[in-house]
Amino acid sequence: MIQPISITSIASISAIGSSQNEIWENYLLNNHFLSEKEVNGMPVFVGQLSEENQQKITELRKSDAKYRSLDDAVLFAIFVSREAVKSSNWESESNFGVNFGSSRGATTLFEKYHKEFLETQKSSTLSSPTTTLGNISSWVSHDLQTFGPEISHSITCSTALHSLLNGVAWINSGMSNKFLVGGSEAALTDFTIAQMQALKVYAKQNSSLNSNCHSELVEEFPCKSFDLNKKQNTMVLGEGASAICLEKGIVENSLATISGIGFATEVLQHNTSISTDAKCFQKSMKMALGETALDEIDAIVMHAPGTIKGDQSEVNAIQKVFGEKTPFLTTNKWKIGHTFGSSGMLSLELGLLMLQYQQVIEVPFAVKQIHPKKIKNILINAVGFGGNAVSVLLTKS
Template structure:
């Protein structure tokens, strides 16, 4: 593939809000520091590990609620997405040709639970209930905030939502129906009800040490998922420009037949197909590194590793993940992984996962990184990000 051709897809900006921070320099410092961002959250049913936004970010969101009329009624997930999108550099962008697809696995979780509790207690709800909890709420409000006039789409493909948004962005850009596209995910699912759902699946971490999410600790005997909250978005363009930070050179997606609603096959057939498709698209046989989905569950981590070994054989790329630092942020998780990939390319530095020892060293120049995501229903997305060499 000629990456400087008009068909190239540029990542011209990528921003996020998570327990790692909200500014690129602070997020990169957090990755280099390698200190997990987990805390104990005390709730009615007990206390559990979670990954929460910092007090500074929460203050910013509180200020955002007062910024414009109607923002005080919005769910936290929507406010997070608005703030993440505001952090993108979009000067000079044609708003009439700017598309937006910011998805969410669970949507306006906090407001849903609040309004339903009110309904149970009082038998009625606020008139804001329907418009502020609809699934399309995130993208439409981001468009309103930015003044974008292009297509606005929202969807849920559970934990692969953000990378599916990138696929949508690629399709719109390559069709010529958009000149720029904001893609990503937002999740504010730290509620007792959501936590109870993960516990019902027996996925949640019971570890007591400071690294409770053992993502990529392949010898573990019990699940160690930890929930986090985050919003992350990327600005995509159909060609290389002075804004280009990295290039999307390959993409693949696949769905496999499942036998359980929350699992994939032992060798993750969906990942094998998506990774092979991405390599073919990029005209590559291998990549330098892979940012794994690796949610910290026993079967999930092992299945993805088996798929990688099947595709790449004994010559494994460098493998890492970020959930051991920030937990599983559902719809936003894939975009946080993409952000890590871009940062590693920009700094030519590989961020190690302490639970996994790679068998080879970083090449002299990190050129290509694959990013994986998978969601309930056996759907997988793999993207290949290439270093931009102006």
């Protein structure tokens, strides 16, 4: 059992927007926010920031001479951390902890500096300090002028929710009463996308022509996350970041409480494999549920990356755990792409919004489901390479 921990604010930036009102309004739309970008001379689908939000990051970069040499992954993290802390009224605090993670880290700068090295056999002075993993949390802490612990880590696509786990652990230990946790990803680079294409998981331009979905809208969607009838993988890489503020106990301005956490790994058959019934998810969900009755869970925001095996294995795991009491299922990757290390927190944001507005968000091309009459408990799932699954149970305050 964990002691009650409140989420007092959340902030994000992604293809779907950067303000909570804008993000919710865009979730209510049936269209996606993916676009095309030229990568290695070929057009590919990506979930990139809007021009307006790109400008916000540009302004942040120009606001401080020290920030001009930072990777977008770091700037994304600074941007959402400022917004989250402001919303929680932590401006005067100086002792909260920071745990920010990323799957790929400073991808743009790393590729840039490595290319320069291959061409000149020399390395830039800033190549090391601007590409280290700890670069993210340390700059967030610097920007916020906090004196609490600062932690960075990378656990592939479950990174952001592992940040949450760590924040919960620090608060439960009594070593901290407040923690800022999140994930950031800015990996829409040639090499990163080429890696995903090499794994044969990336969406192709004609992916919409190879599906037996139940909607006439199907041809409009490059990523078929939670389409269990797709004939090929349709993962689309996105960029973005999200941060939440955690506080000990149930506080007055709580958006929701974390009433359960779960985590698990499984024995791998391959570097990127997951079992057909995602045993890691079964374990993490059961751990997060604890003594909560199955029929008390109103919805699950799935990881569902848009791959054939990834989507199906998670659904299989959910059915193994819940049986006939399977809650409403949804995901956001068809809208914004798979944002790797920040994806779990962006899924959690969707869960918080559904709790706040008491409305579930459908995947328009998925099989129709019965909507819950009320929404009190939502389970959030994330998993990364290596079978590192995390489940978080959110309860309406």
